[in-house]
Structures are given as C-alpha cells and as structure tokens.
Amino acid sequence: MAEDFILDTDDLQRRMDGTMNNLRTEFASLRTGRASASMLEPVQVEAYGQMTPINQVGTVNVPEPRMVTINVWDKGLVNKVEKAIRESGLGINPQMNGTIIMLPIPELNEERRRELTKVAGQYAEHARVSIRNVRRDGMDQIKKAADGMAEDDRKLWEAEVQEMTDKYIKSVDDALEHKQAEIMQV
Incomplete structure (x- = not known):
C-alpha cells in the first residue's frame, strides 16, 4: 500500500495558491496614497x-x-x-x-504609512501560517503512509513538500516587501 503512495501535490499547491490570492486581495485593499x-x-x-x-x-x-x-x-x-x-x-x-x-485620495502621512506597513505585515504573517498549515497536512499524509514506505521515498516526498512551502513563503515575503515599498513611496 505505502509503495503506491502518491501525495496529492496539486491539492497542496491549489491551497497555497488560494492563500496567495487571498493575500493579494488583502494587499489591494490597503490604500497606498x-x-x-x-x-x-x-x-x-x-x-x-x-x-x-x-x-x-x-x-x-x-x-x-x-x-x-x-x-x-x-x-x-x-x-x-x-x-x-x-x-x-x-x-x-x-x-x-x-x-x-x-x-x-488624500496624501498619506508618515504615521499612517507606518500603520499600513504593519497591517501588510500582519496579512503576510497570516498567509505564512496558512501555507505552513498546508505543509503540515502534506507531511501528516506522508507520515500516515510511512509504514512500509521506503525511507528514500518518504524523504523525497518530504523534500518536495518542503520545497513547495519554501517557494510560497518566498512569494509571500516578496509580495510583502513590494507592498511595503509601495506604501512608503511618497
């Protein structure tokens, strides 16, 4: 059974994409001036x-x-x-x-800009947590199937899930950096 294990990476990717879309929507609602x-x-x-x-x-x-x-x-x-x-x-x-x-649209003052960058940071942190939860679900699926699965196969699946997670976390960080720069731009 475990040798035939196939992790639904499409499902994990779809859920992480959903998190990114949600983050983009939240960022779009932040006023930048x-x-x-x-x-x-x-x-x-x-x-x-x-x-x-x-x-x-x-x-x-x-x-x-x-x-x-x-x-x-x-x-x-x-x-x-x-x-x-x-x-x-x-x-x-x-x-x-x-x-x-x-x-x-009024000019944003410095204080309001700083507040908005903090809000953007909170949105990004929620997205990171959500992506890590998807990662945990994927790792749990691998663990459940680990009995009878070759050690190398298990490590391969875990590496794939981790690689996907790292890619999405980097996307969140990049999006946050871009949004904060946009907010602080006068």
Whole structure:
C-alpha cells in the first residue's frame, strides 16, 4: 500500500495558491496614497434588499492618480453608495456630482504609512501560517503512509513538500516587501 503512495501535490499547491490570492486581495485593499479601483472591493452597499459590492451598482474609474469616480447606475442608490464609503473606514470623503461620486485620495502621512506597513505585515504573517498549515497536512499524509514506505521515498516526498512551502513563503515575503515599498513611496 505505502509503495503506491502518491501525495496529492496539486491539492497542496491549489491551497497555497488560494492563500496567495487571498493575500493579494488583502494587499489591494490597503490604500497606498495612489488611487485604485480595487480599494473599493471590500465596501458593500445595501441595494435591492441585499449587500452588494460597489462595482455591481456603478462603474468605478480612476481618471487620475489621486481620484476614483463611481458612476452609479441607479439614481436611488447614490446616497447609499456615498454612505457606505463614508462608513467603510477607508478615510475618504466622497463628493457628489449628480449620479457621479468622486473620491479624492488624500496624501498619506508618515504615521499612517507606518500603520499600513504593519497591517501588510500582519496579512503576510497570516498567509505564512496558512501555507505552513498546508505543509503540515502534506507531511501528516506522508507520515500516515510511512509504514512500509521506503525511507528514500518518504524523504523525497518530504523534500518536495518542503520545497513547495519554501517557494510560497518566498512569494509571500516578496509580495510583502513590494507592498511595503509601495506604501512608503511618497
């Protein structure tokens, strides 16, 4: 049985990829002082009796580096979209112009930049922990099958899982370094 052991590395890789995608989404929601449509992704609006992402009630554009505009399709939702942005904690003050909501992105001060780099670090640490948990699951599968498995085979599987883990941890570290540099850039 153990000689026929095949570790589902595709499953491990898929789970680690999921962690990386989640990290990218979390990083995109961090404001860098530069306008980006993705900064509105976490904001939900109460529309038609349910919570809806902003990009499903209007067109989000970035016409210039410090401005995001939302062209709300339904006139009746303009005030709800504005209220959702005000209450989102993004620290942005929406300005109304008919059905268009303009979001001027203020400069980040040094203190706020440092806070954001710490938050980015926390997101990265959660991603590392998640990747290590996937590694542990893979190692547990190998251990369970270790009875009757050749020592060399076991070591080969463990090395493969460790190599995959190291690759993903490095990706997390690289992404964090890039995001922190982006945040600190004035």
